[in-house]
Amino acid sequence: MSLNLQRQAYAEHHVKFDCEHENTIIRRRQIKNGAFQYTHQCLRCGEPVGNPIAKVKAEAMHGGPVPDWDVALQEDWEQRRQLSAQAASKAGEAEFWENYNAYLQSDEWKEKRRLVLERDNHLCQGCRRRNATQVHHLTYKHVGRELLFELISICDKCHEVAHDDSD
Ligand SMILES: [Zn+2]
Ligand SMILES: [Zn+2]
Ligand SMILES: [Zn+2]
Incomplete structure (x- = not known):
């Protein structure tokens, strides 16, 4: 971007x-x-x-x-x-x-998201218990040209933890 x-x-x-x-x-x-x-x-x-x-x-x-x-x-x-x-x-x-x-609405992103969920078998990689509901960026360094290992499938609960900067 x-x-x-x-x-x-x-x-x-x-x-x-x-x-x-x-x-x-x-x-x-x-x-x-x-x-x-x-x-x-x-x-x-x-x-x-x-x-x-x-x-x-x-x-x-x-x-x-x-x-x-x-x-x-x-x-x-x-x-x-x-x-x-x-x-x-x-x-x-x-x-x-x-x-x-805007990027999150693009076909490009939707395809990446699909590949990551597929790779992770739709299982949350934070807890490996719940189904993943979204794909999370481990880094924003390459937004728009992410490497797939920079993206991870995650459930809502774990996603909250991932974005919790309070501690
Ligand atoms: Zn001066
Ligand atoms: Zn989880
Ligand atoms: Zn996230």
């Missing part, structure tokens, strides 16, 4: 958030041990750009005292970037289930 919406959503996400750091300004940044570092900060994403430079050189470049690092700029960008990535992944997830449900 192809995930066009997801690909598109991620492409848009990358266009929006892969920053080229076109505009930077020299700023004073406090590092872990309390010391200061003079580094260029991207005015768009807030990331440090390039190697730190000496204070004297930084002040000469800036033509006076160097402004402090804009922490909020960096945090704000990071927050927006994460939200955008989440949205892209959600779009993909919704699309996956939509495609999946």
Whole structure:
């Protein structure tokens, strides 16, 4: 199954958030041990750009005292970037289930399902007591081109257990 919406959503996400750091300004940044570092900060994403430079050189470049690092700029960008990535992944997830449900109606799937039930003699492979009522995916990795050993005949009761993520 192809995930066009997801690909598109991620492409848009990358266009929006892969920053080229076109505009930077020299700023004073406090590092872990309390010391200061003079580094260029991207005015768009807030990331440090390039190697730190000496204070004297930084002040000469800036033509006076160097402004402090804009922490909020960096945090704000990071927050927006994460939200955008989440949205892209959600779009993909919704699309996956939509495609999946359509696939379960296809002749292709019906034939696979038939072969798996036949292989398992219509016996649930979870309990080997009850008749199988459905075919369960052991993995969703190859949905649409499943290998038959990735599918298993199962009864309703065992299927509930198989999908129970509570523990
Ligand atoms: Zn940037
Ligand atoms: Zn069973
Ligand atoms: Zn299942």
